[in-house]
Amino acid sequence: MKAVIIDDRYESHALEREEFKKAGAEVVEITNVNPSDDQIVAECKDADAIVVNLAPLGAELLGKFEKCRVIARYGVGYDSIDAAAATEKGILICNVPDYCMEEVSDQALALFMACARQIRFRDASVRKGDWDANGPTPIYRIAGRKFGLVGYGHIPRALHRKLKGFNLGEVLIYDPFVDEDEIKKAGGRKVDFDTLLKESDYVSIHAPLNEKTKHLFNAEAFSKMKPSSILVNTSRGGLVDTAALVDALKSGRIAWAGIDVHEQEPAPADYPLKAMDNVVLSDHKGFYSEEAQADLQQKAARAAAQVLMGEIPASVVNKAAIKK
Numbered sequence: 001m002k003a004v005i006i007d008d009r010y011e012s013h014a015l016e017r018e019e020f021k022k023a024g025a026e027v028v029e030i031t032n033v034n035p036s037d038d039q040i041v042a043e044c045k046d047a048d049a050i051v052v053n054l055a056p057l058g059a060e061l062l063g064k065f066e067k068c069r070v071i072a073r074y075g076v077g078y079d080s081i082d083a084a085a086a087t088e089k090g091i092l093i094c095n096v097p098d099y100c101m102e103e104v105s106d107q108a109l110a111l112f113m114a115c116a117r118q119i120r121f122r123d124a125s126v127r128k129g130d131w132d133a134n135g136p137t138p139i140y141r142i143a144g145r146k147f148g149l150v151g152y153g154h155i156p157r158a159l160h161r162k163l164k165g166f167n168l169g170e171v172l173i174y175d176p177f178v179d180e181d182e183i184k185k186a187g188g189r190k191v192d193f194d195t196l197l198k199e200s201d202y203v204s205i206h207a208p209l210n211e212k213t214k215h216l217f218n219a220e221a222f223s224k225m226k227p228s229s230i231l232v233n234t235s236r237g238g239l240v241d242t243a244a245l246v247d248a249l250k251s252g253r254i255a256w257a258g259i260d261v262h263e264q265e266p267a268p269a270d271y272p273l274k275a276m277d278n279v280v281l282s283d284h285k286g287f288y289s290e291e292a293q294a295d296l297q298q299k300a301a302r303a304a305a306q307v308l309m310g311e312i313p314a315s316v317v318n319k320a321a322i323k324k
Contacts, residue, residue, distance in 0.1 A: 001025040001308055002067075003049040003301075006040060007033050009074075015294060016051065016301035023308040025049065037061060044068065049304040052081070059085035070307035072300040075099055077208070083318050090324030094303035094315040098154050099296050100287040105158035107286030108204050108234045111258025114280045115230045116142055116202070118256075121277050136277040137255045140201075140228060143167040148200030149188070150216070151235070152178045156206040160186060172196045197224040202232070209236035217241060222248035230256045234286045237262040246272045249279065260286045 003025045005013055017027050030043055035055060041064050044050055048067050050057075053074045059082045062068075071081055072094040086093050114120055118135045125132065147168050149156040152175040160171060164187070171188040172195070180190040193216075196203065203225070207213050217231070218241040225231075231254055233240055242263050248254045258280040259273065265284055273279045303313040312322060 001048040002046060003027050003051065003304060003308070004043050004047040005029045006044070006050060006052040007035055007055040009033055009053050010293070010297060013297070015298040019298060019301035019305045020049070020308075023305040025305065025308055049308055051300050051304055054080060056080045057086075058082050062086055062089060062091065065089070065091070070094060070304045072304040074296055074300050078317055087318045087321040087324070090321050092307055092312075092316050092321050093318045094300070094307075094313050095317055096296055096299045096303075097315055099299070100289075100292040101154040101158045103289045103292045104155045104234050104286040105162060107260055107282065108155075108159050108206075108232050108258075109162055111232045111234070111260060111280055111282065112202060112204065112230060115232070115256035115258045115278075116140075120280045124277075138228070144169045145201040146170045146172055146199055148172045148174070148196040148203040149206060150174050150193075150196065150203065151206035151208070152183065152188075153206060155234075156204065157186070159204060159206075160188065172200055193221075194224060197221055198226075200229060201226060202230045204232040205235045205239055207235055207239060209238045214238050215241040215244075217245070219244040219247065222253050225254050227252055227255065229254045230258070232258040234260045237265065242273070246276075249273075249276055256280070258282075260284055 001024060003020045005016060005027065008029050008031045013029060020027050025048065028043055030039055040061060044065050046067055048069055050068060050071045052071060062082060062085045068091050070092045071086060073081065076095055076097055076099050078093055078095050081093055083093055118139060121135050143166060145168060147163055149160065149171065152173050163171065172191045173183050173188040174191055174193050174196045183190040207216065216239050222244055245257060249257060256278045260282045261284050273281060303315050306313045
């Protein structure tokens with residue numbers, strides 16, 4: 001059997017090779033990060049399994065894969081793969097659903113704390129020789145305040161666990177797909193989106209990006225938030241309307257924002273958020289740690305190897321393909 005790793009982005013694939021060795025599969029690597037469709041077809045036409053990072057696999061490409069039984073994605077999302085076409089061909093799609101949940105929740109917490117305590121502004125002020133308790137906005141005590149989570153998957157649940165030591169007044173959760181009793185049992189209160197915006201002092205975004213959620217945080221949403229509120233986004237840049245966020249921060253409609261993901265990446269030279277004192281920025285590195293990367297490589301390959309050994313991994317996202 002043959003397993004192909006598409007758009008190679010790692011220094012070593014020893015972990016993947018070890019997993020596929022258990023299934024008796026040979027591993028072939030497409031070593032450039034942006035392979036052409038012709039390259040992909042040439043190697044994957046007779047592949048039994050594929051592990052892919054960011055290369056898009058549309059219906060036309062999938063139609064040329066003659067033997068493929070499984071495509072494993074390095075990550076949680078799999079929107080780069082045509083799931084309907086894969087299902088029709090009986091190709092299982094697997095992801096790594098618990099990938100980087102500790103890292104991204106850490107990043108959200110770090111951005112929140114940097115905003116709440118104005119660390120970026122304080123650091124810059126001290127380096128300039130200033131020594132002044134005043135800042136761009138007042139600092140408020142965290143204890144007793146309300147924290148809003150938009151989405152309640154693996155990552156926000158990890159963040160919720162880490163927030164329990166802050167003695168918050170309440171954790172509000174907006175996720176229409178999670179049962180109210182489950183949220184209550186976890187120590188949160190399920191609310192609708194408007195209630196979360198109006199009542200939360202801090203809001204952390206953990207929703208998927210799709211047609212319904214694009215620019216979920218727009219001018220209307222910001223108009224409902226508290227002037228003292230902090231927004232954190234470690235999910236997808238397109239969930240936030242950047243122009244509306246800039247206006248909200250400049251006008252005092254909200255107080256601070258901690259942003260790890262951006263509508264345009266890399267951020268352009270004239271990115272307006274770069275010039276703002278009440279914004280903390282990072283370069284979409286919330287996912288990263290050495291341990292998370294190793295887990296990702298191993299778990300993606302393990303799921304694909306399981307299929308080659310006749311097993312059904314728990315991480316299959318297109319269950320309808322199993323029957324085919």
